Amino acid sequence: MPQPEYDVVIIGAGPAGSTTARFTAAAGLRTLLVDKRQELGAPIQCSGAISRHALEDVGIVPDDEFIHEAIYGFAIYDQTGERHVHDYRSLKPDEYGSGPGRKPLGYVVDRRRFDRYLLTQAERAGADTWLKTEGRGYTPTDDGGCTVHLRRYNQDIDVRARLLVGADGLQSQVGKWAGLQTHIKITELAGCLQFIVDRVETEGLLEIVTGHEWAPGGYAWVFPKGHGYAEIGLGVIATMTDKPARWHLDKFMTQSFFRERFADCRILEVQGGGVPLAAPLRTQYADNLILVGDAARHVNPITGGGLHTAVAGGKIAAGFITGHLEDGMPLRDGALRAYQDVWLDALGDKMWKLYGIKTDIFHNMNIRERDEQLYATMADYFSPTSEFKKI
Amino acid sequence: MSKQQPVLFNIGWNACINCGACVAICPQEAGFVSPFDTIAVDRPCDIACLLCEQICPVDTITHVPAPAPATQNGAGVR
Structure with missing residues (x-):
């Protein structure tokens, strides 16, 4: 059997990989999207919040298939329960709301359905999509392309490609194949845990609770999850506590100012993950290879949000790839640095700036001052006047 | 050379x-991964930085000293 041939092979069918695939396939590139899992989106490692404009910017129509609940604003709390509310239903009542002609600010999505939906869109745009297919390595070849080594249902398959895209998440192995520096510091990876719960009321807002007392190094959250469910979670930095996230979540639920609100709650799901509160990777390309999404650490270092940055990054990557391959540009010797430059310009420079702000806060060893800074920064970040509104 | 002794990780799967x-968080260069997307538990970790134990949200990773490697003549180091 001749080796299958593609222009682009994408490893990892999360939001970044599937968005990249949708756009490269739509542009007419022969695209293969692979994922080792049998069910996308799972195990869920994400709260699922994404703004409406982030979806619309990449041509994803908000659809009941994947939306848990519409969001209309934010409530940011300090450690005592004082709060700033940015409810866009009252800030801009002509624009935001649930009534006719009004729209939500964003959504909490079901990651299983969302990821599958994005894969479907990629497939309908013309991409080949293979599940149960693991990337094992790649080898640049003399013709300027590369061979990608895959394993599908226990069978080894080599595929020819011009370009490989690593969209394999925070635990990315693809970057390591090329020897890229992907290691993240323990001080910059938040250990996160969240429960999907019943019997906790929410009000269409993303609620964010700051304070070292509840989430050292990170923050806690309460998000609406649709059908009367909510999501309660937090992330902590391991070097700022000697207890695991689970201990802190327990404490937050039973001892914080929300203890009565949570008193009757029932846990329906347990989810967790590592969330990078870090800078983007300094080098996101190698010979015949670029990285996108969590694999390139395209994650907002203040909020830990990675969905918007993943789909936006996927569109940027696909736009770059399409032009670059159509023009027959080189794929070696640093030529793909151009991708990173495009990304920095569109998104990355702002993320570096956010990283600077975040680092300044957490370098302050005075806990009271740091709590105040984080509370003020978060309250400002989600305000309608924030310069970072679009990240 | 690391002062740490190699360790064998155990994951409480429950x-x-x-x-x-x-x-x-694992700083190993490549592939210190189990088929279940956790760190490997079937071979010793020479770095033994234990960052994985620190980051685990549910505190379910522990370790024991790795069994001494076989010497050239096949006998274990005592």
């Missing part, structure tokens, strides 16, 4: 939520 944080 508490593991398969979140992958241990793999994300």
Whole structure:
């Protein structure tokens, strides 16, 4: 059997990989999207919040298939329960709301359905999509392309490609194949845990609770999850506590100012993950290879949000790839640095700036001052006047 | 050379939520991963930085000293 041939092979069918695939396939590139899992989106490692404009910017129509609940604003709390509310239903009542002609600010999505939906869109745009297919390595070849080594249902398959895209998440192995520096510091990876719960009321807002007392190094959250469910979670930095996230979540639920609100709650799901509160990777390309999404650490270092940055990054990557391959540009010797430059310009420079702000806060060893800074920064970040509104 | 002795990790699967944080923090160069997307538990870790134990949200990774490697003549180091 001749080796299958593609222009682009994408490893990892999360939001970044599937968005990249949708756009490269739509542009007419022969695209293969692979994922080792049998069910996308799972195990869920994400709260699922994404703004409406982030979806619309990449041509994803908000659809009941994947939306848990519409969001209309934010409530940011300090450690005592004082709060700033940015409810866009009252800030801009002509624009935001649930009534006719009004729209939500964003959504909490079901990651299983969302990821599958994005894969479907990629497939309908013309991409080949293979599940149960693991990337094992790649080898640049003399013709300027590369061979990608895959394993599908226990069978080894080599595929020819011009370009490989690593969209394999925070635990990315693809970057390591090329020897890229992907290691993240323990001080910059938040250990996160969240429960999907019943019997906790929410009000269409993303609620964010700051304070070292509840989430050292990170923050806690309460998000609406649709059908009367909510999501309660937090992330902590391991070097700022000697207890695991689970201990802190327990404490937050039973001892914080929300203890009565949570008193009757029932846990329906347990989810967790590592969330990078870090800078983007300094080098996101190698010979015949670029990285996108969590694999390139395209994650907002203040909020830990990675969905918007993943789909936006996927569109940027696909736009770059399409032009670059159509023009027959080189794929070696640093030529793909151009991708990173495009990304920095569109998104990355702002993320570096956010990283600077975040680092300044957490370098302050005075806990009271740091709590105040984080509370003020978060309250400002989600305000309608924030310069970072679009990240 | 690291002062740390190699260790063998044990994962309490009952508490593991398969979140992958241990793999994300692991500084091993490549592939210190189990088929279940956790750090490897079937071979010794020479770095023994124990960051995976620190990051685990549900505190379910522990370790024991790795069994001494076989010497050239096949006998274990005592």
